[in-house]
Amino acid sequence: GESVGLHLPTLSVQEGDNSIINCAYSNSASDYFIWYKQESGKGPQFIIDIRSNMDKRQGQRVTVLLNKTVKHLSLQIAATQPGDSAVYFCAENTGGFKTIFGAGTRLFVKA
Amino acid sequence: GAGVSQTPSNKVTEKGKYVELRCDPISGHTALYWYRQSLGQGPEFLIYFQGTGAADDSGLPNDRFFAVRPEGSVSTLKIQRTERGDSAVYLCASSLNEARGRVFFGPGTRLTVL
Numbered sequence: 001g002e003s004v005g006l007h008l009p010t011l012s013v014q015e016g017d018n019s020i021i022n023c024a025y026s027n028s029a030s031d032y033f034i035w036y037k038q039e040s041g042k043g044p045q046f047i048i049d050i051r052s053n054m055d056k057r058q059g060q061r062v063t064v065l066l067n068k069t070v071k072h073l074s075l076q077i078a079a080t081q082p083g084d085s086a087v088y089f090c091a092e093n094t095g096g097f098k099t100i101f102g103a104g105t106r107l108f109v110k111a
Numbered sequence: 112g113a114g115v116s117q118t119p120s121n122k123v124t125e126k127g128k129y130v131e132l133r134c135d136p137i138s139g140h141t142a143l144y145w146y147r148q149s150l151g152q153g154p155e156f157l158i159y160f161q162g163t164g165a166a167d168d169s170g171l172p173n174d175r176f177f178a179v180r181p182e183g184s185v186s187t188l189k190i191q192r193t194e195r196g197d198s199a200v201y202l203c204a205s206s207l208n209e210a211r212g213r214v215f216f217g218p219g220t221r222l223t224v225l
Binding site for chain 2: 008032033034041042043044045046049089091093096097098099100101102103104
């Protein structure tokens with residue numbers, strides 16, 4: 001594989017702090033949203049999803065918030081660890097199986 | 112168990128040549144997807160298979176691109192008359208039926224067209 005995201009927006013956090021990654025989506029008809037994590041040389045990995053009838057969903061150390069009014073999605077990572085360093089993509093889906101990915105945010109975790 | 116595998120991991124070809132990229136999905140996964148990822152961008156949808164049939168091929172950029180999945184398992188993405196702009200990482204993913212975003216991606220094939 002190859003490194004992706006050489007010129008992506010970047011978020012740098014201290015190990016142990018909480019991280020918040022934001023995403024604006026484009027299609028008001030989207031009814032399902034997903035966050036993926038992509039490490040260098042690997043394919044994206046599913047983290048968490050949320051349907052449009054929800055505002056918040058929690059997983060293990062991660063929380064996704066959805067604000068449909070302003071078409072905004074965020075991913076919160078609690079107690080960020082070095083292993084969380086990666087590129088994070090939000091993605092939207094309008095009801096079929098075609099998922100549209102955003103541009104991505106690179107997260108750096110400082111030890 | 113084994114994840115999605117893709118071969119080759121890297122492919123270098125010359126402009127105008129024909130290439131085939133292979134994807135082995137997770138056993139039992141009926142849905143298979145191809146995406147293309149250019150440097151610094153998110154994956155771009157190409158095509159989705161449910162079983163042997165292409166249920167949505169709206170992302171294929173032009174008729175030089177074609178994909179098959181003849182037995183509902185392994186899939187091959189075929190690119191004719193390659194162009195330099197085709198250079199990217201081609202990602203394959205699979206999922207159980209109705210899984211939507213809960214898909215499992217392979218490591219990708221890095222295609223370089225000289």
